[in-house]
Every structure is written in C-alpha cells, then in structure tokens.
Amino acid sequence: MLNDTRPRRQYRQVADQIMALVASQALAPGERLPSERDLAELLSVSRPSLREALIALEVEGHLEIRMGSGIYVGTIPPADGATISTDSEGPLEILQARCIIESAIAEEAARHVGDELIARLDDNLREMGAALNDRARAILLDGQFHIAIASGVGNSVLANFTAQIYEKRLSPFFTQFSSRFEGPRTWRLALAEHGAIRDAIADGDAPAAREAMRHHLTESQRRFTESFLVERHRGA
Template identity: 40%
Template sequence: MSSVSPLPPRLYRQVADRVVAMILSEGLTTGTRLPPERELALRLGVARSTLREAMIALEIAGQVVIRTGSGIYVAEGAMPDPADLGAGPLELLDARELIEGEVAARAAQAMDAARLRAIETTVAAMAQATDRDSHRAADRAFHLALAEATGIDPLVRIVDDLWSQMFGPMFERMGTLTGLFGGDDDTALTHHRAILDALAARDGAVARARMQAHLVDVRRVLLRGPDREDRAIAGDGGAA
C-alpha cells in the first residue's frame, strides 16, 4: 500500500524561515527596521504577496512588529521557529475562486424560489449590518447559502471549512492591515447583489464569472500597494 508523502512547508513558512535567518545572520537587534517590502522581496527572490504572508506569520509569532505607516521592525525577545498557521490568505482565495465559482454556477442551475429567498435574506442582512462581526457573519451566510442551494452536501462542508479558515489569525491580521474590513466602500455587498441577480436569472455562467470577480477583488484589496495609506505591511515609505 502506497503512502502519501508529507507536503513541504508552505511557501510563506519557508520565506519566514529565511527572514529569521537573515535577522540572525546580520545581527539585527530589537527595533531595527527591516528593508521595504519591494527591496526585501527582490533580495529573497520571492513574490511580494508571499513575503507579505510571511511577515504576518512572523508578527503573529511575536518575531516582528508591523507599525502602521512606518514599516516592519525586529521584535524584542528570542527568535523561535516561525509559526505554521495553516493555509495563507492568498492560498485560501485560490481555493475559493476555483470552488465557489463552480458552486455559484451550480446554484444558479438548481435555483428555486425558496433557495433564492434564503440567499436574499443574507444580502439584506449584510446591507443592514452595523459592525464588522455582523457584516462578516452575513457574508459567510451568503456563501454557505449558495453552497446549500446546489443540493450537494460535500460542497456545503467544503465551503464551510474554507470559511472557517478565513477567520484564522493570518487572514484577520492581513485584512485589518490592508483595509479589507471596515472600509467605507462596501464592495462585498455590491458583488453579492450582482451574484444574486445572476442567480435570480438562473444564469450559471454569469453567476460563476461574478463570483470569481468578487474573489479577485478581495485579493486586490489584500495586495494593495504602498501607494495607498495602508503602507504598514509593505514597509515602503514612512520614517525609520
């Protein structure tokens, strides 16, 4: 009987290890500001998105401090192994784009009046949400309602599991730093309404495309660059 080989450490974990090695080899002391994101990504030969996830993991592990509008600094104390916090935010979005696009298409094909009302209820709840927690609860309910509308129970469990991981510490911190949560422009609600329209029209192709566009937009926010006010995680600009 063949056995499944263990997967190598996630890429962000490998990059986090390299950042720690750099801090130790160069003798960087507490309070030292690390190079800007663009420079450090070039130096390590990795994508800025992966470096960004690595820095979030290091901050959660207490190894660096991310200061809004200033940069990333070496934290006080010992340098333990960087934490493996499960799937990174961008990996989760890759999975969601692949899976939930097809979920939306299948839901549109299986749509009936009762299922449509259930989804409409989640959109109304998001529109009426007055705080981050109620907004995110309505957001999750929308995606689960779409999965339930397919009538395929394993898909419901897959989407529920993906959303459980979306509430993990890495996604929470990255979303907070980049302004994904609590922004004045509620693009999630706009996307949900557009998807709802496609579901009401029973148009699977349009529902798929609009769901994928929604998740691409979430990725865009998480990858906002230093030209915006949310420069903390990028570390580009700001005083040392």
C-alpha cells in the same frame, strides 16, 4: 508510514529567508527591517508571498508591523504555541481554492435556483449593507452568503465543505492578514460583488453566476495584494 515529501509552503520559505536576514544583519528587537518593497526585491520574492510571510511572523511574535511606520524585529518573545504549523494554508492559497470551487458551486446554484434561496440572499445583502463598519458582523454575514449559495445546490457535502473552508478565514493567521487590508471600503466592494452574484443566480444564468463568483474572489485576492502593507489606507 510514508514520509511527507511536500515542500514547505511558499510563505513559510519566505519567512525563513526573512529571519535569516534578521540574523545575518544582527538586528536586535525593536530595530527596523528594510521596507516591504525593498524586502521583496532583496529576497527576490513576490509581494503576496512576502506579505503572508511577514504576517505569519507577526502572529508568531518574531516581527511587529506598524502601520504607517515600518516592519520591526519583535520586542516580545514569541509565546509558547504561537508558531504557525508549516502545513497551515496561507490566506491567498485559501482564497484561490475558494475561487475555483465556489465558482462551480455558484454555477450549479443558478441551475437549481428557488425563491427560498433568493430570499435568503436578499436578507443577507440587506444585513451586510448595515454592517459595513462592523468587521466581525460583516465577516459572519459574508460566510453566511457563501454557505447559503452552496446550500442552494441541495448537496450537503458541498454546503459542509464551503462552511469548513470558510472557517479557515477565522484562524489567527488569516484574521491578522485580513485585518491589515479590510475596512468599510473593501466591504462595500464585496457587497456589490455579492449583489452581482445574487442577480446572476436569480436569473438562472449559470455562466454569469460562475463568472460573478470568480470575479468576486479574484478581486478579494487582488485587494490583499495590491495595497502596501505598512502604509495607511485612505478611505479604509
């Protein structure tokens, strides 16, 4: 068997740095770490990688993130099996992959557009508009929107792939990550972006459909990386 020479994922490397900092400063359970901004500067890492690392460590029980307060060493020992695999994709890596792949799928869907697809998308948009305050329902409908577009291409491999990569959004890591940044405001923005994708596909405008999907998933990444992790979000 060949040895796996792939480097540890960026967020996992940052998580190791954070835990090394906790150890070097002998921080006890319940003690506070430096702020998100200070940690990023201290470790010389990007804010997105830091956020992924912090939330991975929170899922594992090593840290506790208190909204509006700060980042603390976990007070409850990590449970058995709570460690995230070093091979687990980070949420932002997943969104980046989706942006590349689903933009091409939307472009192709615009070339194969039919009344049935547009009717499915319209039903989905109406249902999502009524579910902006129901996170679980909004996530379900979000997935159905993207899968419907892939299904509209008429290629079962693309439809299955889109469903499989979207399922990664339901992992404990991604769920915890997105719960820190999502809310009615971000779902309203996503709904408007979905509407632009629908319109481009309905018009049969392949380049516009590609750009609308790229914009949507790029904005999804931006919404996760530009807000502060531990500050309360106004209007969220």
